[in-house]
Amino acid sequence: MxxxxxxxxxxxxxxxxxxxxxxxxxxxxxxxxxxxxxxxxxxxxxxxxxxxxxxxxxxxxxxxxxxxxxxxxxxxxxxxxxxxxxxxxxxxxxxxxxxxxxxxxxxDVNGSAYGEYVLSTLFNRRINSLVYYTIGTGVGAGAVVDGRFIGDVGHPEMGHIRLKRHPADLDFKGICPFHGDCLEGLVSGPTFEARTGKKGKDVPLTDPVWDVMAYYTAQAALNATLMFRPAQIIFGGGVVSEPFLDMVRDHFKELMNDYVEVGDLKEYISMPLAENNGSxxxxxxxxxxxxxxx
CATH class of the missing domain: 3.30.420.40 (ATPase, nucleotide binding domain)
Structure with missing residues (x-):
């Protein structure tokens, strides 16, 4: 059957x-x-x-x-x-x-996190824990530890954490209808148009706005690292690319200042194993x- x-x-x-x-x-x-x-x-x-x-x-x-x-x-x-x-x-x-x-x-982000957890075994790269962020129309994250999701009376809302503002971004109020300048309000896809008048796909990586986005994203990775100490942090979603993650890694390294060891940043902060955000x-x-x- x-x-x-x-x-x-x-x-x-x-x-x-x-x-x-x-x-x-x-x-x-x-x-x-x-x-x-x-x-x-x-x-x-x-x-x-x-x-x-x-x-x-x-x-x-x-x-x-x-x-x-x-x-x-x-x-x-x-x-x-x-x-x-x-x-x-x-x-x-x-x-x-x-x-x-x-x-x-x-x-949706728990589903993606679990997909990456499963794929790590199928790709012979077994890990016991990870945090998965998606950065697209919205921002969210799921965390898996030993096959179980983090969360009890509710699921995590890591897309709505508060952040230290980038010095070049102090006048932007953010677009989250609940919190204004939380993580989602500062780095989700629609923030490109709110800041620049252009869709994210039309903003070249040389534009300074990408450095602002990377700074906030690195703070999210830093917070997840210090709270959960996962084996890996994965970023998916339409905003994310490998060149963008290189910028995130640079900010993360500076923000962490060697406080805890996370290994090779290329492996620790990474793109999904699943193609086309299919996690x-x-x-x-x-x-x-x-x-x-x-």
């Missing part, structure tokens, strides 16, 4: 739905824009309907904040998100009503399989 695992990577800009096997290989995948909850969840259900007979579990990795406490009446909900129309939305309920299979529910899909397959086995 075929065993298919379902993955939903629910981002604020797009949904990526996939089915795959127990070897984490994608057998089918679809991407569509994140619009209203009714339309977007309807497309999600429509995609999986084709695989109803063989679908054994689904893992959902969603933008947040979300309710992860299984004893909460709002478990499976997107809660206080700034995404228009999605606040207080029951996400898991409609999926569970459509498909009588086990469902795992976590954040969450791999993580979802692994978490769906875990949900079956438990």
């Amino acid at each position: 075929t065993t298919l695992l379902g993955s939903v990577e629910a981002g604020g800009t797009k949904f990526v739905c996939a089915v795959g096997n127990e070897d984490y290989q994608i057998e089918d995948q679809v991407t569509f824009p994140t619009t209203s909850p009714a339309e977007t969840l309807g497309k999600t259900i429509e995609f999986f309907e084709k695989y109803r007979k063989d679908l054994k579990a689904i893992s959902i990795a969603s933008f947040g904040p979300i309710e992860i406490r299984r004893n909460s009446p709002k478990y499976g909900y997107v809660t206080s998100t700034p995404k228009p129309g999605w606040a207080d939305t029951d996400f898991v309920g409609p999926i569970r009503e459509a498909f009588d299979v086990p469902i795992y529910w976590t954040t 969450a899909t791999i993580g979802n397959f692994a978490l769906a399989l875990q949900e079956i086995n438990e």
